[in-house]
Amino acid sequence: MRIPLIYNVRSALQRPVSTAMTAVSVALVVAVFVAMLALASGFRAALAKTGSADNVIVLRRGAVDELSSGLSRDAARTIASFSHVATGSDGRPMVSPEVYVLLNLTRIDGFGIGNVVARGVTERAFDVRKGIRITAGRTFTSGASEVIVGRRIAQRFQHMRVGDSLEFGGRKWAVVGQFGADGSGFESEVWGENEQFMPVFRGEVFQSVIFRLADPGAFDEAKRALETDPRIQVTARREQDFYVGQSEMLTRVLSVLAITITSIMAIGAVFGAVNTMYAAVASRAPEIAVLLTLGFRPRSVLASFLAEAAVIAVVGGAIGGLMALPINGLVTSTTNWQSFSEVAFAFRVTPALLLAGLVFALVMGIVGGFFPAWKAARLPVVQALR
């Protein structure tokens, strides 16, 4: 026979303050858990979306990121000539040779200076990279000292509104537009024409060449062809894998931090739940004795109290999830230590994360409720009835 759950729910409500305090302490742990993992998840998502699985990014051999890479014009031309490169509707190869540098720009609200990615591209980049759209103003004109700014980074640095001008490399650059890129890392970048950027920055080199695969399934073949070609010394990676790799270190650090901090917090909350449940068992000893006398099995009593603890904790978990929910979509930024550049991203609370929070709460409840429930099940009836 199972003890009806309603008994537990009503009993828990008999001590509303105690129950509420326990539930809220669980809620706080889950809220921190969800919030921190939403931070890590948001960061990773921004970078994961940045690359496409159909594109290949080519860097100089030995370079681990675009910053430390350098490819000559010849190399860029050679890469464009490979058969693995897709052809656009105009018959020309879908290839984008790009200049990549980090600019020191001043943050809005006086937070000092940050490193912002400046990418020199051609209009081809808008075809090769999917999902780039102008959201304000217009795109830059070839030959002019003009730039467009990713809309996320535009909110965080000075002089990035349409009509402003940025000053770097000894020149003034007119901000003629802002662009969106599906919430990916590109929205944290400043784009201009590569031919304009080259003389200002590092001379006659590109940092990377990105191309669309003619046959998305043929990546391995393309990689081999490029890396073994004697004319160029390069490494080739799937664009998406490359950017995911760029996010790895920080994502891992944030995730580890999240789990460590919330686990420690959880121990405290579990102790609280243990206290509450032991007190509940003690004060309801006569009731438990009656249940046992009536014929309910000890393991039903065990299950009953475990369920009570679990329900209190899961309710707390739900509250915690709701507490963390409002931060979803909140934009923040940090320096990605791997690429040394500033990345603006949004907190990302997913259903999976909320579910994980509930499961976490459930575990806390069961761990906290176990020993008290065990004690309840083993209550000596005679003693309890006296």
Next chain:
Amino acid sequence: MAIVEIRDVHKSFQRDAQAVEVFTGLDVDFEEASFTALMGPSGSGKSTLLNLVAGLDRPTSGVVRVAGSDVSTMSASQLAPWRARHIGFVFQSYNLLPVLTAFQNVELPLLLTDLSKAERRERVMVALGVVGLEDRKDHYPRQMSGGQEQRAAIARAIVADPTLILLDEPTGQLDAKSSQEVLGLLQRLNGEFRKTIIVVTHDPNAADKAKTVLHLEKGDLVEKSRGAHA
């Protein structure tokens, strides 16, 4: 002047929506060194009378004068130290603090004084000696029998040398033998040490030991007889 003077005392309680009248104009005195048993059916107000004398409760109207002070008008913060000085109270269910030893329980009232640790210890040992519990001074209540616990409670009630000793059904939870021990102790406290004692009880043995027996019925003093040992 009697040590306790109760004049025209009225007392009523609110029970749910109803007002229950316990006393309607009670007049009674207790002399110094008297040993009085208060008897009566349940609901007659005997415990209430005890609480009024101890300053634990206030009459609805009337005067309760104990040891010269009008306790019916004193505030709670005035009553606490007054009680510490003048009243030793013994409950039916002993009410020793389970987390303290017999010694520490008896010491409790003395913590409220300025006595030094050595002075406190001396008095506690005296009190324990009077009730015959010196060898159990370091035992916890759970290690003692009911009778021993009650004796410790009595020791606690006398350790600060109070003006009055008030007991509420002290033998209610004891077996015959322990009851006898406790009552004998009360007699000794009254006879040898000249303590004023008021006992609420419905144990005829207890009433026997007292010098005066007061019967209360529905808040009225119906009979005053002399105890078997008056």
Next chain:
Amino acid sequence: MKYLPLILGNLLRHKRRSILTTLSVAIALFLYASLRSVSTTLDSATEAGSTSRMVVRNATGIVFPLPKSYINRLEAVPGVSRVSYANWFGAWYRSEREFFANFAVEAPSFLDMYPEIVVPPDQKTAFLQDRGSALVGVDLMEKYGWRLGQNVTLNGTIFPGEWTFTIRATYTVTNNAFDEMSFMFHYPYLEERTERRATPGWFYLKLDDPDRAPEVARTIDDQFRNSSTPTRTETERAFNAGFMTMWGNIKLLMGTIGLAVVFAILLVTGNAMMMSARERTAEIGVLKTVGFGGGLLFALEMSEAVVIAVVGALLGLGGAKLLWANVKAFQQFLPGFGVTPGTLAAGAGIALLLALVSGFVPAMRAYRLSVISALRTVE
């Protein structure tokens, strides 16, 4: 203190509850202290920056180099007593994931300017004499089990290829804000092997008078403002502070989490205190009958909360201080990570607040409880 047996007795009556509650407090304060230490370390790293040294870098971005020829012009600036330079090398060791700071420095001037970096004299001589040698921090040596005289090969990224160095010297630091996990080698070696293509990433300046810093900065930046390589000059302290902002709004993050932690524990502790209080109704009646006043009982109840908070604080804060003094896990990212007296004080303050808030309701209850109703629950 004569009331101590009473206070402790009450706490020990429910040993398990008292222990669990105290441990919760300890855990919360441990977390709080650790989180706050992140902020204090960042702050002190900024503070530790020298004001008599300056850094000159490319105004466009730190990733852009400066011409080596600038050194003469910088040396000539009034107020500058010494100039050195360095270049970020950014190579990896064994695998791309193995990261530590490695850079090329103009060693003689650099070591002169940085007395905080201590190298045993014989090792220093060996290092300076061998152009292909490296100076390695002791923590880094320990991490990889390297020995003096050992050859180490790094894989270049910015400067591709395999680069082999001989470790000729190790260093320790006298200032916590510096780490002992860096790898330095000779700038001329870099220059040679890249056929003079490498140029300095930034310049270090030593000032003879720190007060002249703003003037020196202006002079230098004005000089190069309209050239193809404009500069940004600032004190070492300002330069470090700039790096700290790269951590984003970490202070807010740590602060918010810290708040949540403290609040959660407040609930746990308050709950435990209230449970104990409810069970002690009858006792309060007895004590009041004996003559214990409301104020005294209020204080006794509060004292219980204080004991839990104090013991919890000692365990949690003490534990944090001891742990971070001995575990070097974060030293690479946050050199000098440790619990400051300020954090201990803040933690103690929180513990006190915890005691007061969690003890207040039960203490008030004890204060106001009427003896009659308290005793009625017994009889």
